[in-house]
Amino acid sequence: MGAVHRYSDPADQELAGFIAASFAYGRVASFQPIIDRVLAFLDEGGGPRAGIEGLDLAAAHDSLGDLVYRFNRGQDMLLLLLALQGVLQEHGSLEGAAQGESADQVMGSLVEALLSHAMKQGPLVGVQASTPQELPRGYRYWMTHPKSGSACKRLTMYLRWMIRPNTEGLDLGIWRQLKPAQLLIPVDTHVLRTARFLGLSKAKTGSWRVAEEITGWLRKMDPVDPVRYDFAIAHLGISGACKGKRDPEACPPCPLDKVCGAR
Ligand code: SF4
Secondary structure (H helix, E strand, O other), rough: HHHOOOOOOOOHHHHHHHHHHHHOOOHHHHHHHHHHHHHHHHHHOOOOHHHHOOHHHHHHHHHHHEEEEEEHHHHHHHHHHHHHHHHHHHHOOHHHHHOOOHHHHHHHHHHHHHHHHHHHHHHHHOOOOOHHHHHHHHHHHHOOOHHHHHOOOOHHHHHHHHOOOOOOOOOOOOOOOOOOOOOOOOHHHHHHHHHHHOOOOOOOOOHHHHHHHHHHHHHHHOOOOOHHHEEEEEEEHOOOOOOOOOOOOOOOOOOOOOOOOOO
C-alpha cells in the first residue's frame, strides 16, 4: 500500500495500486522489492501513467523481462503493462473500465477488460491467445473473476484502496462507482482464521461466499463502512501477534481475548 502513497496524482495511484495489489501475495518482504522494481522502471518514464502510456517495450523487456516472483514471470509483467496501456486507451483510466453497481460487477468488468487487452497485445510479447484460458498461467493468476467463486483477495483489497475514504491514511477514496458499504473484506488465511475465532464464519477456505458472509457480520457493526475492520483483523495474523491458538502470552493483551473462540 505504501507504493500507492508515494504518488499524489490519482491517475498514477490507480495504476501503482493495481500493480502493487497484483504482487501482494506471499511475504511482504519478498514481494515489496518486486513492486519497487516495476515502479522504478515506470518512474523513469515519468510515473505509472506516463510510463504505461508511453511504454517503451524494448526498455521494459530489458528492465523487467527476467522478473520472477512465485507464479509470475517477466512475460506476465510485460503483458500486464500492455494490457493496462490498452485499457487506458479504450476507457481513459482503470476506473473507466471498472463499471457496475456491485463489487462483483466492478471487479468483473475490470478483469474482462484486462483479459481482452492482454489477448490483443499478446503477440508483442510472444503470447498467442484467442481465449483467456490460453493466456500465461501467471497472468491468469492475477485476473481472478468473481464469477469463479474465488474470494478475489487482491482485487477486493484493490477496490478497498480505491473506494474507501482516506480516514486512517490507508485507503485513497479516488473512485466513485461504489459506496464503502458495498465493499467486501479481502479474505486471506489470516482474516479467515481470525473470522473463525470470532464466529463470523466456519469455513476452512476462502471464497466469494465466505467474503460475503464475513462482511455481512461486519456490516451489522458498521453498515456504512464494514471493511474498516479489515486492517485490525488481518494485522493480528500478519504481525504474528496471534499464534493461531490460545497462548498464555499472546492472548491476554489481545483486544479480542474476551470474545475469541480459539482453543
Ligand atoms: S485472543 Fe489469542 S488466539 Fe484469539 S485472536 Fe487474540 S491472540 Fe489470537
